[in-house]
Amino acid sequence: MSDPYFQKMFADRIGGADYGKGTEIYKFEKIKRAKRKALADNPRRRLLDFGIGENDSMAPESVRKAMAEEINQLVNRGYADNGILEFKEAVGRFMTRQFDVNLTPGTEINHCIGSKTALAMLPAAFINPGDVTLMTVPGYPVAGTHTKYYGGEVYQLPLLAENEFLPDLASIPANICKRAKMLVINYPNSPTGAVATPSFFGKVIQFAKDNNVVVVQDAAHMMLTYGSRPLSFLQVPGAMDVGVEVYSLSKGWNMIGWRIGWICGNEKIVRAFADIKDNSDSGQFIAIQKAAITALSDDEIPQMVRDKYFRRLTKLVDMLCRCGFDCKMPGGSYFLYTPAPKGVAGGPKFESAEEASQYLITEHSICTVPWDDAGAFLRFSVTYEAKDQEAETELMTETEERLKQIQFEF
Ligand SMILES: Cc1ncc(COP(=O)(O)O)c(C=O)c1O
Known part of the structure; x- marks a missing residue:
């Protein structure tokens, strides 16, 4: 089939004249294909x-x-623009109750149509061609993709087990620090499950001040925090001067498809975000904002969601440890991130987590998500479908039986 007349017109940011012609298969497509084959x-x-x-x-x-x-x-029928004040006020009350962080709803809080869109829009507020966004890997790449759309560059900060999956800010070269405008962090972290500490956030704030960098802390998994109280970046002195935190009702309130979240923190950054947003969408349906107020006003909801995923993660960690995996309970998120096996005794060897994951799906019908950005790791999610606790336990038993048939080498 011949190319359409506009083939050569695609922008370079999506591949230019080669757009749609690549043969590279992306990770999640590979998983889908392996699942179909299994x-x-x-x-x-x-x-x-x-x-x-x-x-x-x-x-x-x-x-x-x-x-x-x-x-x-x-x-509720009309455009919501930058959101109704009642939603911002409900967020304000939540932030005070949960974190003792007191915000002015009208100026320091703005809703977003899911935190993904907020992360996509924030680079528009700061990134000119040649500017750098510092981003942790493995991670949620959206702010980096948009940084590149604006002609900026992404500098990757690996999250390593030996650093408790916190980035080593001191390792960033001086010439990168000079060009950096944004630092995007994410705690509780996806996919590593690590949580931040007040001392780490303190270092981030000092780094931001020393290097004139704006901090975006992605708190999408905030209410899935285990073993300690959820920690907001804004609880740490100085955070309001350097950045914003992006929240989501998707994970902690089971509202993933509803597309509602918020950004809060430094007034000028929130305003810049609201200006970009006002030129990109017309706000989330007011009925959804009002339903979200109901969600935000009931602290038992995130507690219930958290308890369920904590229970499932506990069962998963116990089971995987019995099967030879080296893992411990994550501090947050609904993911367990664990070193991938290097091979099977007398069987195949794995050069990467992706190879291990493909083997598990095709040979044993066990689906995981591989990460090879900073070491070879497999991500097990506990968002599987199981109608009750008995079904959860049964799933663990079946997984254990299957994994124990494999002599993994780590
Ligand atoms: C780390 C992280 N940030 C942000 C998001 C986006 O969430 P939402 O757009 O549903 O608020 C996700 C979703 O998977 C995520 O894992």
């Missing part, structure tokens, strides 16, 4: 799917009820 080759063997990264429950009944009522209200 199901076709072994139709009677259950696929044990630890690859899904989305909450498995729907939003709580109270939130759905609020939505059902609000959807019928005439006042």
Whole structure:
């Protein structure tokens, strides 16, 4: 088939004239294909799917009820622009209750249509061609992708087990620090499950001040914090001078498809974000914002979500340890990030986590997500579908039986 007349017109940021012609297959597509193959080759063997990264429950009944009522209200019909004040006020009350962080709702908080969109928009506020965004890897790449769209560069900060999966800010070369405008961090971290400490956040603030860098702390997994109280970047003195924190109702409130979150912190950065946003979308449906107020006003909701994933992670860690994996309970998120096996005794050797993951799917119908950005790791998610606790335990038993048949080498 011949190229359309506009083939040569695609922008360089998406591949230019070569757009759509690449043969490279991306990680999640490879996983999908391997899953299809496993199901076709072994139709009677259950696929044990630890690859899904989305909450498995729907939003709580109270939130759905609020939505059902609000959807019928005439006042909710129009453009929401930068959001209703009642939502910002509910966020303000939540931030005070949860973290003792007191914000001015009108100026220091703004809603977003999911935190993904906020991370996509923030580079527009700061990045000119040639500017640098510092980003941790492995991680959620959206702010980096948009940095590049604006002609900026991404400098990667590896998250290593020996540093508790915190970036080593002192390792960044002086010439990069000079060109850096944004530092994007994410705690609780996806996929490593690491949590930050006040002392680490303190170092981030000092680094930002020393190098004139704006900090964006992605708090999408905040309410999935285990073993300690959730820690907001804004709790640490000085944070309000250097950055913003981006929140989401997706994970902690089971509202993943509802597309609602917020950005809060430094007033001028929040305002710049709101200006970019105002020129990009017209705000989330007001009924959804109001349903989110119901969610934000009930602290039992994130507690219930947290308890479930804590229970599932505990079972998973115990089971994987019995199968020879070297893992411990993560500090947060619904992911377990563990070193990938290097091979199977008398069987295949794995050059990467991707090879180990492909082997597990195709040969044993166990799906995980591989990460090879900073060492070879497998990510097991506990967002699998299981109708009750018995089904969870049964899934662990079946996974254990299958894994124990394999003589992994680590
Ligand atoms: C680290 C991180 N940040 C942000 C997001 C985006 O979440 P949402 O757009 O649903 O708020 C995700 C979703 O997977 C994530 O894992």
